[in-house]
Amino acid sequence: MTQRWRSLALLSPWLLTLALFWLFPIGWSIYLSLTDYQLFRDPSFIGIANYLALLRDSDFLGALENTFVFVLGTIPVTTVIALALALLLQHPFRGRTLFRAGFFLPWLTSIVVVALIFTNLFARGGYLATLASLLGFTPPEYGFLFDDRTALFAIMGMDVWMSVGYYMLIFLAGLEAIPRELYDAATVQGASWWRRFRSITLPLLRPVLGYILVINTIKSFQVFTEIFVMTKGKFDTATIVFFIYEQALTTDFSFGYASAAAYLLFLIIGLVSLLPFLAFARQRRSLW
Amino acid sequence: MKSMLVSIALFIAVGTVPSLSAKTTLEFWQFWTDSDIRPVLDSLVTVFEAEQNGEIEVNITDLTWADGQSKIAIAFASGRGPDVVELGSDWLAQFADTDQLLPISELVGADTSGWRGWSLARYQDELYAWPWILGSRVMFVNVNLLQQAYPDAEAPNPATFAGFQEITRKIHTLGDEIYGWGSNTAEKHRLYKKFLPFLWGNAGRILSEPSPYAPRRYSVVSSEMAIEALDFYRQLHDSVGYVDTQRGIEDAFMAGQVGIVLSGDWMIKRINLNPPPFLVGTMFVPGGRVPGISFLGGELLAINRKSRYTDEALEFVRFLNRPDVQVAFCKAAFISVPSSLAAVTDSFFVSQPMMRTMNGQMQRVTHPPVTPDWPKIEAAIERAVEEALFGSRFIAGELRQAQRTIDSLIADD
Known part of the structure; x- marks a missing residue:
């Protein structure tokens, strides 16, 4: 057996898995997105009709809008808070490990459990409504999750709370990798904290920041469990993945239509995920 | 070799035993x-x-x-x-x-x-x-609250919309933390079940009955009766409603905060297993233009x-x-x-x-019509009720929109 065939033989379990569980479903779902396939009925090829219909579907467009609000609302807030926490917890102090573990803990907790706890916190007469009243605000009459104006933002707040610890850890790893000598040299030259942050920390954290932005973008565009558990898409909280779930698995099992929505989402995530790369590449060119 | 053959024969024999008496x-x-x-x-x-x-x-x-x-x-x-x-x-x-x-x-x-x-x-x-x-579904009543609301006088007939509304209103006035009626929030697969008894009790329907003159069914969900029913339902919601999820409403009822809730037999189980500190009664759903009709x-x-x-x-x-x-x-x-x-x-x-x-x-x-389009019809009705209660609040317009949606679904068949 030649070296080439031996390599292929050794790779074959992985290649088979890739072909069976990744490539085939991807190819098949692309085909389905071009058909009118509903469970129990034979698919007929309809070209891009599903895609065109989606662009006219007010439910899909509403879900798209909600998803963008979610993405644009959570990513900057999560990133800034995570970076701030990482900077605060970077230097040694008594109880630092406890804080690090505490902030990371929500990420380790089941999202369903967190969502159920927050459903109670957001309820009428719940902790947050009471707190809002004490602070002089008027909470929504029936609870934060039962109001078009607050439901999505409430879920976004929970998402930020949950994910901030994870991104904080990644930032901490990035901060640890920055050579101390750079800060020492800058301090000797009289650079302020802000100047060191702007000129050393941020540029050297750029790869980590790019990574965080990309994975958080992908994760945020795929938000589903929180919506499913907390509102079932009511009160203007339906997102694209929730829409896909509804189309494929609850209403009339329209797998063709749902597949088309999934590929539109894929396209959007692909394009949006490119933005951090493009931005950083441009900055890198300008640096050179 | 011989022992191996015997083993194989035994294996085959044992393997075939279950299939002889296959259950x-x-x-x-x-x-x-x-x-x-x-x-x-x-x-x-x-x-x-x-x-x-x-x-x-x-x-x-x-x-x-x-x-x-x-x-x-x-x-x-x-x-x-x-x-x-x-x-x-x-x-x-x-x-x-x-x-x-x-x-x-x-x-x-x-x-x-x-x-x-x-x-x-x-x-x-x-x-x-x-x-x-x-x-x-039947109405579960906090009898203690009802008696407090009508200590001397006799309560009006709860089987009519008017009497029912009057009772909920009277209970609602008993205190700041007391509500006359448990009103569902926009819960999927639940809200429509609460509205439909009021629709049916007001002689409203979702689809027309086929007749020799109009054999094909069409939606009548924005009829005058339906508009009246949703208006009545919204009045209860707005004026005396404790708005929450079904579970939340039932919790509030069990805590003595809500006078009347519409619920199913799981509530009977709950009351029997964990009796609340007040008397619970049950009554039929009320009717408007016709005697009350509940959900099946x-x-x-x-x-x-x-x-x-x-x-x-x-x-x-x-x-x-x-x-x-x-x-x-x-x-x-x-x-x-x-x-x-x-x-x-x-x-x-x-x-x-x-x-x-x-x-x-x-x-x-x-019960709702037995049709494969029901999930979409249900969604259209639920959306209309949600909008009437929590959104645009335009009853006739929302019901007309639901009717158009339902008609287009039926026409596609």
Whole structure:
């Protein structure tokens, strides 16, 4: 057996898995997105009709809008808070490990459990409504999750709370990798904290920041469990993945239509995920 | 070599023994997973297996209401569905329309007279399931609050919209933390069930009745009666409503905060297991233009069309619907409305006032149309009610929009 065939033989379990569980479903779902396939009925090829219909579907467009609000609302807030926490917890102090573990803990907790706890916190007469009243605000009459104006933002707040610890850890790893000598040299030259942050920390954290932005973008565009558990898409909280779930698995099992929505989402995530790369590449060119 | 041949022969012999006395294994998918109910189902299945002299074995798989429908659909689509499956009545038409269920009209024959709820299982003049456990909704009343509201005078007749509204209003005025009526928030698959009794009780309908002059059905969900009904429902919601999820409303009722809630027999179970510190009464749903009509739903037992054991499956379905078996199961699960008419004469159902009300309400119930389009029709109605209560608040416009949506769905068929 030649070296080439031996390599292929050794790779074959992985290649088979890739072909069976990744490539085939991807190819098949692309085909389905071009058909009118509903469970129990034979698919007929309809070209891009599903895609065109989606662009006219007010439910899909509403879900798209909600998803963008979610993405644009959570990513900057999560990133800034995570970076701030990482900077605060970077230097040694008594109880630092406890804080690090505490902030990371929500990420380790089941999202369903967190969502159920927050459903109670957001309820009428719940902790947050009471707190809002004490602070002089008027909470929504029936609870934060039962109001078009607050439901999505409430879920976004929970998402930020949950994910901030994870991104904080990644930032901490990035901060640890920055050579101390750079800060020492800058301090000797009289650079302020802000100047060191702007000129050393941020540029050297750029790869980590790019990574965080990309994975958080992908994760945020795929938000589903929180919506499913907390509102079932009511009160203007339906997102694209929730829409896909509804189309494929609850209403009339329209797998063709749902597949088309999934590929539109894929396209959007692909394009949006490119933005951090493009931005950083441009900055890198300008640096050179 | 010789010993090896003997081993192979023995192995083959042992391997063939079970197939000589092969017993049929029925796959049964069901939703009763509570720890107090499931063992009872297991024991009933054991009785069935014993009655069949061990020739039929039943393998039970548990489903949840959250994803059971999709699991059943995918199992049917893959050709590996269960032999017998418990279906929510809303799902029957979708599975029947796509030939997944065994038509049982001929198999059931004259048996239908002993059971009720068959209309839930009928799609295009053919029966596709056997009604097992039915469910309706009645009004649960905090009698203490009612007595406080009317200490001397007699309360108005709660069977009419006007009387009902007056009672809820009067209870509502008892205190800041007291509400007259439990009003559902926009909960999927729940809100429409609360509105429909008011629609039907005001002589409204979802679809027209086919007639010789208009054989094709069309939506009438924005009729004058429907607009009136939604207006009435919204008045209750706005003026005396404690707005929350069904669970939240029931919690508030049990805490003595809400005067009247519309609920099902799970509430009877809850009240019996954890009695609240006040007297609870039940009454029929009120009516506007006609006497009140409540919601009818239920769970049906259907047989997979592709099952290899349809006779055995039917035997099992018959067993589960036998009056004595239904009584045993209902007692364990605290269910008020078995499908068997003989079962419902048991003292368990007759001796308890709340169960009597529930079964009395069964005289005046109806259900949504049995059509594969129902999930979309339901969504259209629910959206209209949501908008009328929480969004645009434009009742006639939202109902007209729902009517247009429903008409376009029906026209596509």
